Amino acid sequence: MIKVANLKKSFTGQAVLRDISLNVAPGELIVILGESGSGKSVFLQHLIGLLKPDSGSIEIDGVDITTLSERKLLKLRKNIGYLFQEGALYDFMTVYENIAFPLHEHTRLRLKEIKEKVLNILKLVGLEKAGMKFPSELSGGMRKRAALARSVVLDSKILFCDEPTSGLDPKKSKEISDLINDISRRSKCTTVITSHDIYNSFRIADRLVLIDHGQIIARGKPEEIELSSDPKVKEFLI
Amino acid sequence: MQRIIQFFVSIGNALFFLGNVFFCALKGRIRWGEVLKQIYEQGIQSVIIIAMTSFASGAVLALQGYVMLNRFGAKEYVADLVALSLVRELSPVFSSFIFSGKAGARMAAELGTMNVNDQIVATRALGVDPIEFLVVPRMVACFLVLPGLVVFSDLFGIFGGYIIGVADAGIQSSTYIHQTLRAINYVDFFSGFIKTLFFSVAIGWVCCYQGFHTKGGSLGVGKFTTKAVALSYIVVVISNTVLTKIILAFWG
Ligand SMILES: Nc1ncnc2c1ncn2[C@@H]1O[C@H](COP(=O)(O)OP(=O)(O)OP(=O)(O)O)[C@@H](O)[C@H]1O
Ligand SMILES: [Mg+2]
Numbered sequence: 001m002i003k004v005a006n007l008k009k010s011f012t013g014q015a016v017l018r019d020i021s022l023n024v025a026p027g028e029l030i031v032i033l034g035e036s037g038s039g040k041s042v043f044l045q046h047l048i049g050l051l052k053p054d055s056g057s058i059e060i061d062g063v064d065i066t067t068l069s070e071r072k073l074l075k076l077r078k079n080i081g082y083l084f085q086e087g088a089l090y091d092f093m094t095v096y097e098n099i100a101f102p103l104h105e106h107t108r109l110r111l112k113e114i115k116e117k118v119l120n121i122l123k124l125v126g127l128e129k130a131g132m133k134f135p136s137e138l139s140g141g142m143r144k145r146a147a148l149a150r151s152v153v154l155d156s157k158i159l160f161c162d163e164p165t166s167g168l169d170p171k172k173s174k175e176i177s178d179l180i181n182d183i184s185r186r187s188k189c190t191t192v193i194t195s196h197d198i199y200n201s202f203r204i205a206d207r208l209v210l211i212d213h214g215q216i217i218a219r220g221k222p223e224e225i226e227l228s229s230d231p232k233v234k235e236f237l238i
Numbered sequence: 239m240q241r242i243i244q245f246f247v248s249i250g251n252a253l254f255f256l257g258n259v260f261f262c263a264l265k266g267r268i269r270w271g272e273v274l275k276q277i278y279e280q281g282i283q284s285v286i287i288i289a290m291t292s293f294a295s296g297a298v299l300a301l302q303g304y305v306m307l308n309r310f311g312a313k314e315y316v317a318d319l320v321a322l323s324l325v326r327e328l329s330p331v332f333s334s335f336i337f338s339g340k341a342g343a344r345m346a347a348e349l350g351t352m353n354v355n356d357q358i359v360a361t362r363a364l365g366v367d368p369i370e371f372l373v374v375p376r377m378v379a380c381f382l383v384l385p386g387l388v389v390f391s392d393l394f395g396i397f398g399g400y401i402i403g404v405a406d407a408g409i410q411s412s413t414y415i416h417q418t419l420r421a422i423n424y425v426d427f428f429s430g431f432i433k434t435l436f437f438s439v440a441i442g443w444v445c446c447y448q449g450f451h452t453k454g455g456s457l458g459v460g461k462f463t464t465k466a467v468a469l470s471y472i473v474v475v476i477s478n479t480v481l482t483k484i485i486l487a488f489w490g
Contacts, residue, residue: 045359048363050359050362050363070362070367071367073362074362074365074366074367075365076365077362077363077364077365078364078365080363082360082363082364084356084359084360084363085356086355086356088355088356088357088359088360088363089357089360090352090357090360091351091352091355091357092348101364102364102365105364105365105366106365150364
């Protein structure tokens with residue numbers, strides 16, 4: 001359960017998030033839609049305490065994470081998968097090593113078990129052949145999939161994905177959206193995705209949230225949003 | 239006024255950063271595997287150029303020293319001149335310069351690139367402390383590698399002086415070696431060595447801090463890396479003066 005209440009954040013005088021409140025139920029898949037620069041990435045980074053809000057609170061499973069120290073946050077983040085907009089894979093490690101990294105850090109699995117797990121997940125994201133490559137040798141779509149694999153390898157119950165489909169062609173976008181949907185449904189993961197990919201968001205989301213200039217302008221099931229008469233919403237959906 | 243405040247804030251941040259590194263290292267959260275990788279990279283990278291520089295400095299000191307000392311009929315003292323200048327002053331400072339230009343720049347650029355590509359914040363998102371994973375190994379490696387390089391540089395420099403002394407100035411080989419060993423007290427060696435330990439922390443600190451806080455894409459990486467190297471030079475030069483004064487006051 002994630003509860004965000006009255007979240008506000010500005011950078012050097014520029015208000016980026018203005019009063020955002022949002023609840024996400026366990027197992028729910030939410031997509032936050034918004035134009036470029038509307039504050040999606042900033043919002044998502046707040047959800048795992050990478051940024052501190054100016055005011056407001058964020059509760060994850062009953063704990064207000066805005067007051068936690070970095071050390072406590074590090075512990076908390078072990079249980080949360082986070083996919084960065086640009087992937088943020090370690091470029092000095094191979095894809096295999098990148099995916100094995102969280103397992104080495106946070107589990108006591110033996111090398112053999114780690115290997116098995118990594119190979120499984122590589123297969124799941126369709127990168128069986130790319131395990132020994134470095135991130136710089138991958139295409140954008142492959143890099144996204146590798147990064148997704150790294151963020152879900154610990155089977156966490158919460159998953160945040162920042163624009164998983166940006167910069168990909170329609171076919172690849174559909175693939176990766178389905179992949180996230182699959183993973184999320186299979187492990188009953190509470191999932192928050194940001195995107196400006198309207199087509200795929202409507203396909204996979206339980207609920208959609210539209211955000212504009214740091215404010216939520218609409219929220220609801222895909223059917224409800226589609227029927228909305230709000231001019232701003234209509235404009236965005238065209 | 240704003241600039242002055244900003245200056246003190248950044249000094250405070252840098253000190254806080256160093257405090258974090260020490261805290262982590264003292265608590266034993268040192269990843270020795272990573273340290274070994276870094277030692278290998280930093281050591282290998284600087285060793286040849288340091289050997290060349292020291293050899294050449296030793297040789298030049300001997301050439302110049304001979305011209306002067308020969309006028310007083312004291313050419314054997316070339317050995318003393320070479321050994322003492324190198325061990326007390328030149329090796330620690332020159333090696334630190336070269337080290338910060340190679341290993342320091344490398345650390346700053348690596349961390350800087352990681353930061354602009356979100357790899358450092360991704361480390362935090364994975365629940366791993368980036369100071370522990372990325373900074374502590376680099377700084378510990380610095381602390382271990384640079385003193386080693388300085389000893390190495392002492393030896394090569396003295397060897398450079400020896401070649402000139404024996405081949406060019408016609409000092410007997412045994413005399414030269416004897417003279418060198420007599421000249422260097424442990425105090426001389428340690429006054430250079432202590433400075434080196436200090437420089438190694440300073441270079442690691444400056445370069446890792448700059449890299450860790452690099453902003454502004456590829457331009458930023460260039461800017462912050464140059465800044466890291468320039469700052470290390472300044473820190474080495476200034477702290478060398480202060481430390482020399484302090485050491486001379488205590489040991490003479
Ligand atoms: N660290 C920061 N310092 C200053 N301003 C920032 C910072 N991070 C984000 N911003 C500003 O916040 C606004 C929202 O940025 P954000 O990255 O959240 O947009 P976004 O909705 O994710 O856009 P995109 O779809 O392009 O990723 C932008 O105007 C940006 O300039
Ligand atoms: Mg974004």
